[in-house]
Amino acid sequence: MPELPEVEALRGFLAERLDGRGVARVQPVAVSVLKTYDPPPDALEGLAFTGVFRHGKFLDLRLAGGESGELHLVVHLARAGWLRWQDRLPAAPPRPGRGPLALRLRLAGPEGGAGPDGFDLTEAGTQKRLAVYVVRDPREVPGIARLGPDPLSGELSREAFGALLRGERRRIKGLLRDQGVLAGIGNAYSDEILHAARMSPFRLAADLGEEETTALYEAMGTTLREAVDRSRGVAAGRLKAEKRSGLRVHGRTGEPCPVCGDTVREVSFSDSSLQYCPTCQTGGRPLADRRMSRLLK
Structure with missing residues (x-):
């Protein structure tokens, strides 16, 4: 299971690659992965990333722009989930099936439209616990709302x-x-x-x-x-x-x-x-x- 150090490293990895980039498409593949329905995941399309944050083991990808205002794509990788960066995603849309792919996010290209890169959220095994939330405030995610202090923050003396x-x-x-x-x-x-x-x-x-x-x-x-x-x-x-x-x-x-x-x-x-x-x-x-x-x- 990814824990604080790995999620912090993923945060830094994504911050370098996502800042200012727009979202072309969000494609949920596994029915179980989405834990929220309002806003829908396609509300992220057309928005630009403005920051990547970590709350415990949760990744918080902040986006803003357009009529949707500010939204957050929050990810908890659970025990067997992972984020796989792809410099060149497959051109064909992903199909639901028994494979590990749970959600695909394709970034917009420099001229608009869909670019070649983005990331996949995957989960191995039969116990599907990978969780994705689309929220206006990360504190709407129950797991974040109940978190204790971060061990590496200045608040924990x-x-x-x-x-x-x-x-x-x-x-x-x-x-x-x-x-x-x-x-x-x-x-x-x-x-x-x-x-x-x-x-x-x-x-x-x-x-x-x-x-x-x-x-x-x-x-x-x-x-x-x-x-x-x-x-x-x-x-x-x-x-x-x-x-x-x-x-x-x-x-x-x-x-x-x-x-x-x-x-x-x-x-x-x-x-x-x-x-x-x-x-x-x-x-x-x-x-x-x-x-x-x-x-x-």
């Missing part, structure tokens, strides 16, 4: 972070992933942050002392900033590989921990899994591989 944890009787792994608490962190980077903080994913947030809270806050900022720096300037098609190359424990079950050399372990749930290093994070004790697991004694 160490004191504000501590206040978010205070009294929370939830495991810290789940709390980091809760978009209503912190915007943009998912399964992969929560594993990476906890490994950097040398903290068990099953610690209760309310039990963290001041020093542990500070260590977690600093690990969160460092991990995310380093990931953003690695992703900056990388072409959209290579971002997934770049993400994988920078991960220390997530997705590396059975491999040696790059810090201590212990074997990276996994806890599997019904629809996801987490990875951790026992030596770095749990005092050498493995975690039981079930949803309600506790440290084995």
Whole structure:
């Protein structure tokens, strides 16, 4: 799943290519992708891009011009969605089918009319969660309206972070992933942050002392900033590989921990899994591989 660093890199990638460009056609292919109907997607046609923004894991493409005024094309890539830039899109219109293509946006050419370039939104797998919204204000998107503070924004101080944890009787792994608490962190980077903080994913947030809270806050900022720096300037098609190359424990079950050399372990749930290093994070004790697991004694 694309998380804060990858979505931020996509934001920068698109900002360089879309600023001032007009929309020639918007062609939804998958019925499930559109989550709004007013304004319709063809209301974007003829408008020009005026900015690209990020809200947590949401991409916000702002357009303005004509009678429609300002509109926003908001995209959430979910678990298996992706944006594929195309310097030369196929001339034939896309056909609905079983393929991964969910929506195609073709940019206008310099002389007006349809140009050759644009982007496709695609989604692999059978669970269709990729979401596209056409709205007048991004806060109309429910997922954006409920977002917590961005971990890399100036609004989240160490004191504000501590206040978010205070009294929370939830495991810290789940709390980091809760978009209503912190915007943009998912399964992969929560594993990476906890490994950097040398903290068990099953610690209760309310039990963290001041020093542990500070260590977690600093690990969160460092991990995310380093990931953003690695992703900056990388072409959209290579971002997934770049993400994988920078991960220390997530997705590396059975491999040696790059810090201590212990074997990276996994806890599997019904629809996801987490990875951790026992030596770095749990005092050498493995975690039981079930949803309600506790440290084995």
